[in-house]
Amino acid sequence: MKNNTKKRIATLGMATMLLASSTTAIAHPGRTDSNGGHRDNQNKSGLGSYHYHCGDNPAHLHKNGVCPYSAKATTxxxxxxxxxxxxxxxxxxxxxxxxxxxxxxxxxxxxxxxxxxxxxxxxxxxxxxxxxxxxxxxxxxxxx
CATH class of the missing domain: 1.10.101 (Muramoyl-pentapeptide Carboxypeptidase; domain 1)
Structure with a gap:
């Protein structure tokens, strides 16, 4: 009985971790276009109806067409x-x-x-x- 309980607890723990990680990893759905941006018509990101995902950086806007995460972004x-x-x-x-x-x-x-x-x-x-x-x-x- 103890062995069966340990398995249930382990399974429950792994399921909880899997659910928690999958909900935090995806900010919102949407494919990116050739510019690396996409529409977010429901504004789930809070950035407006169009924003960018460059590399592994969070959703962001490009002021004056320049990515703030690029090496070319100036001070x-x-x-x-x-x-x-x-x-x-x-x-x-x-x-x-x-x-x-x-x-x-x-x-x-x-x-x-x-x-x-x-x-x-x-x-x-x-x-x-x-x-x-x-x-x-x-x-x-x-x-x-």
Whole structure:
């Protein structure tokens, strides 16, 4: 009888641990898209209707398109110089794209929809990866 009771207690303990771990491991259901994010229409995460899961990090938002868990996330003190440099690069790219006939509108240093579309067309025509991002290869191809 004692042996049977020990088995029941062990089984009950393992079942309890299994149930407890499975309910805490899953925050909410949902598959991620190619950007690593997904819709959470019932807002179970408390972050809104769309958020990201990058790596093993908890659900989070990407402010200005940057993952706070990435190595490229900047601190507030260095962010101003990085943003102004980026804005200057965008303006140079816009001027060059307009010169080459890729109409991206006014060269204002803002990465808007027209600029992204022009960059994508340029990248496609130059055989670069088409992502609409003003990365090192695109800058080099533009000569900036």
């Amino acid at each position: 507030k003190s260095s962010k101003k110089s990085s943003t102004s440099t980026k804005s200057a690069d965008i303006k140079k790219a816009q001027q060059k794209l307009n010169e080459l006939g890729y109409n991206c509108g006014k060269a204002d240093g803002v990465m808007g929809t027209n600029t992204k579309a022009a960059i994508k067309k340029f990248q496609k025509n130059k055989g670069l990866a088409v992502d609409g991002v003003l990365g090192p290869k695109t800058k080099k191809a533009l000569g900036i």
